[in-house]
Amino acid sequence: MPIVNRVADLQPDIQAWRRDIHEHPELLYDVDRTAAFVAERLREFGCDEIATGLGRTGVVGVIRGRKAAGQREIRGIGLRADMDALPIVEATKLPYASRTPGKMHACGHDGHTAMLLGAARYLSETRNFAGDAVVIFQPAEEGGAGAAAMIRDGLLDRFAIDQVYGMHNGPGIPVGSFAIRPGPIMASTDSVDISIEGRGGHAARPHLSIDSVMVGAQLITALQSIVSRSVDPLESAVVSICEFHAGNARNVIPQTAELKGTVRTLTAEVRALVEKRVREVVDGVARITGAKINLKYERGYPVVVNHPSQTDVAIQVAKEVAGDANVQEMVPLMGGEDFAFMLEQRPGAFIFCGNGDSAGLHHPAYDFNDEAIVFGTSYWIKLVENTLAA
Numbered sequence: 526m527p528i529v530n531r532v533a534d535l536q537p538d539i540q541a542w543r544r545d546i547h548e549h550p551e552l553l554y555d556v557d558r559t560a561a562f563v564a565e566r567l568r569e570f571g572c573d574e575i576a577t578g579l580g581r582t583g584v585v586g587v588i589r590g591r592k593a594a595g596q597r598e599i600r601g602i603g604l605r606a607d608m609d610a611l612p613i614v615e616a617t618k619l620p621y622a623s624r625t626p627g628k629m630h631a632c633g634h635d636g637h638t639a640m641l642l643g644a645a646r647y648l649s650e651t652r653n654f655a656g657d658a659v660v661i662f663q664p665a666e667e668g669g670a671g672a673a674a675m676i677r678d679g680l681l682d683r684f685a686i687d688q689v690y691g692m693h694n695g696p697g698i699p700v701g702s703f704a705i706r707p708g709p710i711m712a713s714t715d716s717v718d719i720s721i722e723g724r725g726g727h728a729a730r731p732h733l734s735i736d737s738v739m740v741g742a743q744l745i746t747a748l749q750s751i752v753s754r755s756v757d758p759l760e761s762a763v764v765s766i767c768e769f770h771a772g773n774a775r776n777v778i779p780q781t782a783e784l785k786g787t788v789r790t791l792t793a794e795v796r797a798l799v800e801k802r803v804r805e806v807v808d809g810v811a812r813i814t815g816a817k818i819n820l821k822y823e824r825g826y827p828v829v830v831n832h833p834s835q836t837d838v839a840i841q842v843a844k845e846v847a848g849d850a851n852v853q854e855m856v857p858l859m860g861g862e863d864f865a866f867m868l869e870q871r872p873g874a875f876i877f878c879g880n881g882d883s884a885g886l887h888h889p890a891y892d893f894n895d896e897a898i899v900f901g902t903s904y905w906i907k908l909v910e911n912t913l914a915a
């Protein structure tokens with residue numbers, strides 16, 4: 526296939542960019558070097574328009590096709606990659622490992638950025654489409670809602686983005702294959718912060734105290750009943766309390782305790798139900814124990830919901846790139862992804878590109894698989910040429 530051949534020619538450059546970005550990981554919104562690197566490449570490629578500083582450090586490039594648009598209603602599509610790394614000490618010992626101890630590209634955003642740059646280069650050279658291909662490089666996917674920040678800065682209105690597509694690498698999915706599903710594909714991620722104020726005292730006189738440790742234990746147990754007894758068993762939800770801090774002596778009942786956790790759901794209805802039940806359980810445990818309990822419940826990333834007809838388009842493109850047998854329908858993941866904010870505003874689809882038998886995402890031994898580059902890059906190119914065919 527001609528596209529894959531041309532992308533194969535570009536592969537060494539894309540791999541070199543990927544490894545350069547890997548060596549220089551940056552966190553959240555502080556992706557200045559990476560953003561400058563991206564903007565410089567887009568300038569070299571001859572993008573028609575380059576915008577920087579959207580969502581603080583996001584970069585956008587616009588590539589105009591050379592074909593006449595005809596009657597088509599789509600003016601352009603957005604392709605999105607993320608640029609940020611994670612606060613992890615890298616354990617790969619690779620020659621291009623992170624040069625900054627404690628920061629690491631452990632989610633493959635180095636690969637995402639490089640593949641989208643590769644597609645931008647190809648599309649700038651060939652322009653074999655009608656309308657605008659808008660390449661979006663966002664900061665702060667890992668917990669900072671960089672996608673929402675770019676939208677607030679006008680991303681979707683300033684540029685001709687009528688549809689929007691995202692891609693993530695998938696460890697455990699063979700290289701050369703893709704996985705996707707219509708509807709919910711990744712979960713909403715809400716956070717729960719609970720502070721318990723009991724009454725401290727002597728361990729031997731519990732009747733004179735309100736034991737914040739016991740209150741915390743009751744809360745954790747009662748919160749587990751939400752998934753098992755309030756949510757429809759055919760729906761999905763996770764309530765994980767992952768931090769419990771209390772006490773510093775074996776003979777003292779502590780005055781306070783702190784719990785922190787996360788709630789994951791796959792629909793707006795279940796998300797609302799779980800939030801309501803968490804509030805009720807906290808109120809109830811406060812009443813039965815006499816402790817003061819303060820709950821901070823914060824909504825984070827929404828559910829990533831793939832739109833059906835754009836998912837069909839993505840499947841078709843993935844099949845053209847990888848072959849029919851190498852595009853699987855997947856079950857949803859309970860991890861989160863801030864591309865959800867873009868899919869709330871525009872129709873589109875999010876797809877996983879196989880990363881082979883690598884360590885898992887966010888693991889210190891993880892590495893993006895450079896063999897996946899030709900597939901991911903070809904997917905972006907075909908997606909533009911098919912969606913924006915004249």
Ligand code: NI
Binds near residue numbers: 632633634666693
């Ligand atoms: Ni990621």
